[in-house]
Amino acid sequence: MNTLDIEELCKLIFSGDRKAIATAITLVESTKHEDQDSTNRLLTLLESQQTQSIRIGISGPPGVGKSTFIEAIGHSVLESDERLAILAIDPSSSISGGSILGDKTRMESLSRNENTFIRPSPSGGNLGGVHRSTRESVSILEAAGYSVILIETVGVGQAETEVFEMTDIFLVLLSPGGGDELQGIKRGIIELADILVVNKADGNLEATSRSTVLDYKNALKLLKPRIQGWNVPVLPCSALEKNGIDQIWNEVINLKDHLVKTGQLEKSRLEQSKIWLKNKKKNLILSAIEDDEELLDKLGETIKE
Numbered sequence: 001m002n003t004l005d006i007e008e009l010c011k012l013i014f015s016g017d018r019k020a021i022a023t024a025i026t027l028v029e030s031t032k033h034e035d036q037d038s039t040n041r042l043l044t045l046l047e048s049q050q051t052q053s054i055r056i057g058i059s060g061p062p063g064v065g066k067s068t069f070i071e072a073i074g075h076s077v078l079e080s081d082e083r084l085a086i087l088a089i090d091p092s093s094s095i096s097g098g099s100i101l102g103d104k105t106r107m108e109s110l111s112r113n114e115n116t117f118i119r120p121s122p123s124g125g126n127l128g129g130v131h132r133s134t135r136e137s138v139s140i141l142e143a144a145g146y147s148v149i150l151i152e153t154v155g156v157g158q159a160e161t162e163v164f165e166m167t168d169i170f171l172v173l174l175s176p177g178g179g180d181e182l183q184g185i186k187r188g189i190i191e192l193a194d195i196l197v198v199n200k201a202d203g204n205l206e207a208t209s210r211s212t213v214l215d216y217k218n219a220l221k222l223l224k225p226r227i228q229g230w231n232v233p234v235l236p237c238s239a240l241e242k243n244g245i246d247q248i249w250n251e252v253i254n255l256k257d258h259l260v261k262t263g264q265l266e267k268s269r270l271e272q273s274k275i276w277l278k279n280k281k282k283n284l285i286l287s288a289i290e291d292d293e294e295l296l297d298k299l300g301e302t303i304k305e
Helices: 003-014 017-030 033-046 066-081 134-143 181-183 203-220 245-262 264-291 293-304
Strands: 055-059 084-091 116-122 148-154 169-174 195-198 234-236
Touching: 003 017, 003 033, 003 134, 017 033, 017 066, 017 116, 017 134, 033 134, 033 264, 055 066, 055 245, 066 084, 066 148, 066 245, 084 134, 116 134, 134 148, 134 264, 169 245, 195 203, 195 245, 203 234, 234 245, 264 293
Parallel strands: 055 148, 055 169, 084 116, 084 148, 169 195, 195 234
Antiparallel strands: none
16 A cells, blocks of 8 residues: 555544454554555554543453353443444464454344444464454554454463453453363463453353352452452353343443553553564564575575484
């Protein structure tokens, strides 16, 4: 894209044009060398208009019901007169490199709402549970006026910490009866969680859910909360039956207010920017290595030896 095309794209993004937003995200996700200058120009122009948003990371083990939960809480967000954007990260195949990208089909009612933008993206083999350009996608969505941004991670366990570095609130979903799971991930993402949610608290699992909530409340007594002055709540819910969802959203609002009041949100955003810049530099170095055919040939020869 030339400079004029990028400037026109920015104007469309500022107006909330969904096609332009999708085009911009595709551009920042591109690994083509010729797209890097356009990406940098785009992000620079978008910095001039950023919505005050709340960035929420949602993680948890596979099968815990993240997509169902996001659709349920998404309606609570919209009822608060917020504009909602969802970045759903799907795992990429280590064999073909492809992804199913089926999250949007599982959020059918949300996808039809004009105040909601849903973008499924592949992880691209990134081990942090998100795409390497997810942070750039967040900037595009904020420039487009979305005030609540949910980032759904791949869901692979202890590696799900990169999303924590680019969000204001980190919410972790858990399954009922996770005794062994508690031991397995407690020192990974659990100690980073700001809100814990035990999903599937319905039917035969309702009593088990209450027990699981107590287990995690006891476990949290051994961990120091990430946010000063905030006690991590453990809440049961049924995303399928939409029970307990409003209470969870109220806790998100309470935490956002606490972060703003104590100045921790501003501090967190500064830290997020520093980490983003550090990762950006790392990606540029890796890209330079991948583009250096002479160096790659030498590495290939070394491997053969």
